[in-house]
Amino acid sequence: MRQLILDLLPESSPTLDNFVAGGNAQTLALLTEWLAGTRTDTSFCLWGEAGSGCSHLLQASGFAYIDAALDPALKSAPTAEQLAVDHVEMLDETGQIALFNHFNRLKMAFGMLLTAAAQPPAHLTLREDLRTRLGSGLICRLQPLSDAEKAEALATQAKERALKLTPEIIDYLMRHAPRDMRRLSAIIVALDQYTLEQKRAVTLPLLRELLNQEANA
Template sequence: MKQMALDIGLAPVPSLDNFVEAGNLDAVEHLRLWAANPNRSPVPTYLWGESGSGKTHLLSAVREALAESGGKVGWLDAGKLHPPEFDENWEAVVLDDCHLYTAEQQAAAFNWFVNAQSPASGQARWVLAAADRPPADLQLREDLRTRLGWGHVFQLHLLAESERRAVLRRVADDRGVFLSDEVMDYMLKRFSRDLSSLTSLLEQLDAYALRTQRAITIPLIKSMLEEE
């Protein structure tokens, strides 16, 4: 299968403002308040929900918000196979896809959590984590699992059909891409309907359309799939 380079430079940076809050207002308001307040409570926050519910978007948005104010953030996801030691300069610790952590990643996450909550110097740091299931159902070492679940816990809900279409339309507009109703119907009927997969597909289509100098149409989608 041919790997297509995505034009990531055109994709909007995840933020709390460009996240559709429908069904998840409490979680987003909590993150907005915590991210904006340097004197935030260090009580940890845990988000859980199905794939495509926006967990990574929100975690990335918080990291961007803290970085804009000069804060450094420790970030650990399942792709970071050999996590570094805890850094005292971190203002917060973010743990994504906790349900996928290896034994080494779990050990690092536990170390980061303990050091963030009981640092050698300065005030306690905020820990923000996310996974696809509630804390009680995580298949992790017990000392990590219980710590992830003792603070603020929010379930994220998938968007309804109309909301999913609105987000996809907005993402296309942000990239300067015209997406007809016919193409959107085809994407929603023929491909995975979770928002992260649809957004990734749109990015691939945009890159392919730019490379072939064609508009995004159903024949273009079929052509891209055949080439892959």
């Protein structure tokens, strides 16, 4: 499904610069400050609903990244000085013990642990000692972007690529494409390439053509 768009995703690898903050500007500023080492907190926990951008920021941190949804026992977690663990609510018993030990190791070594979850640490179904550790650091909620913020971000990204998108085209994209910003941004990349290949300006029929081709791929 939408194979071309998925193939183009590496061009939009998560960074702090391409994170669309929306109402999360203060959280992004605090995270940037923490990543720069200007704070002494061992851990920073981001939480929010799916699509709010937690995974984007963890991958953008430059830390060794582990997704507990794929590795609930944290078997692949390295003994890095900077560790990012996504979806901590998915940790199994072994993974919870491992994260507890990583936290203690990083605290002793003045390292840094960045985590993300669907809820704040106090509400997670985890070992009490792990919840306490995660709750002792910085905790911020990421708010999902509104449709208006997504539309504004798409218009900005298109402008940076010299693509002229009318409000009608952006509205169609918002109604017929995946709603998370990474996929929407990937469609802008694909649309840019498609217009160059077809030597055609961006129109609603051209956008429909691209999305139909991807849906049938």
